[in-house]
Amino acid sequence: MSNTEKQIAEAIVRANGLSLTTLGLRFDKVVVRLLGSLRASLEGEIPTGKAVVVTITAPIKLPAKTGDALKEKIEDALVSGIPYEELNIAVFHNTVCLKVLHVSPHQEMKFVGLVHNPGTDAGLLLDLASKWLLEDSN
Numbered sequence: 001m002s003n004t005e006k007q008i009a010e011a012i013v014r015a016n017g018l019s020l021t022t023l024g025l026r027f028d029k030v031v032v033r034l035l036g037s038l039r040a041s042l043e044g045e046i047p048t049g050k051a052v053v054v055t056i057t058a059p060i061k062l063p064a065k066t067g068d069a070l071k072e073k074i075e076d077a078l079v080s081g082i083p084y085e086e087l088n089i090a091v092f093h094n095t096v097c098l099k100v101l102h103v104s105p106h107q108e109m110k111f112v113g114l115v116h117n118p119g120t121d122a123g124l125l126l127d128l129a130s131k132w133l134l135e136d137s138n
Contacts, residue, residue: 006020009025012112013128015131015132016128024117024119025114026058026117027115030059031058033063034056034060034063034115035113035115038070038071038113042071042074042075042110042111043111045075046111049102049103049105049107050078050100050101050102051101051103051109051111052074052100053098053113053114053129053130053133054098054099054111054113055096055115055122055126056095056116057094057095057115057118057120058115066091086126097122101130101133107136112132112133
């Protein structure tokens, strides 16, 4: 599980000619556990033809509560059917940006989560991850 989050991030930055360090991405134990838990609980609930991209500003001080609240927000976004270009919310003192994408029905990756340092442009991360998912689904 620990390599999965980093491998996804590496694929995204490599596809865009960037590096992990320039984007301020984090992969500490709390991050890996939170993103792995979200992925495991959401991938079966995200409908075919959709994918979710999430960015979270570090540090994550309440990971279990943050994960539960974030899972609920993502489920609400999927159920509402509202096409979120970008949704910015605060979850337990963490800034979260969320995007629901329409992807190819053949896209296997349904969830991408990135945790970043404060000061990193979350919108840029959403755009890079979205571009990667959309190109990968063609």
